[in-house]
Amino acid sequence: MTMHDHRLRILLVEDDNHIGRIIELALPELGIPYEFVTVLSAEEGLELWGQQPFDLLLTDYNLRGMTGLKLVEMLREQGVTTPIVLVTAYDSAEVRRQARTLNVDGYLTKPFFMDELVDLVRRLLPHSTAREVNGA
Numbered sequence: 549m550t551m552h553d554h555r556l557r558i559l560l561v562e563d564d565n566h567i568g569r570i571i572e573l574a575l576p577e578l579g580i581p582y583e584f585v586t587v588l589s590a591e592e593g594l595e596l597w598g599q600q601p602f603d604l605l606l607t608d609y610n611l612r613g614m615t616g617l618k619l620v621e622m623l624r625e626q627g628v629t630t631p632i633v634l635v636t637a638y639d640s641a642e643v644r645r646q647a648r649t650l651n652v653d654g655y656l657t658k659p660f661f662m663d664e665l666v667d668l669v670r671r672l673l674p675h676s677t678a679r680e681v682n683g684a
């Protein structure tokens with residue numbers, strides 16, 4: 549299977565269906581083939597990730613149950629190095645510090661423009677070998 553056959557898998561963890569739908573409608577702007585999956589909780593996200601990993605994670609910070617940062621922490625503990633974007637309406641120095649500590653690749657505060665999100669996702673998605681320089 550060549551890279552061109554590979555549809556990038558994007559997981560969105562967002563408990564607000566309305567925001568999830570807006571993001572879903574914006575992503576075709578990426579201009580690449582992808583598979584988009586939305587779940588409403590971090591727990592569901594972890595379960596799906598365990599079944600088949602994704603190429604990018606978009607997660608809200610404020611979720612029912614565990615926070616988006618807790619989800620990121622659990623994935624990083626499992627050795628997941630996939631690019632992660634954290635979206636939050638609760639921007640604070642503490643949330644930013646935790647996001648940095650967990651190597652969150654992108655950080656967006658709500659409200660944001662959809663083109664900001666699309667540009668960020670486009671920069672973070674693995675393009676063949678362009679992403680091998682991960683500062684590791």
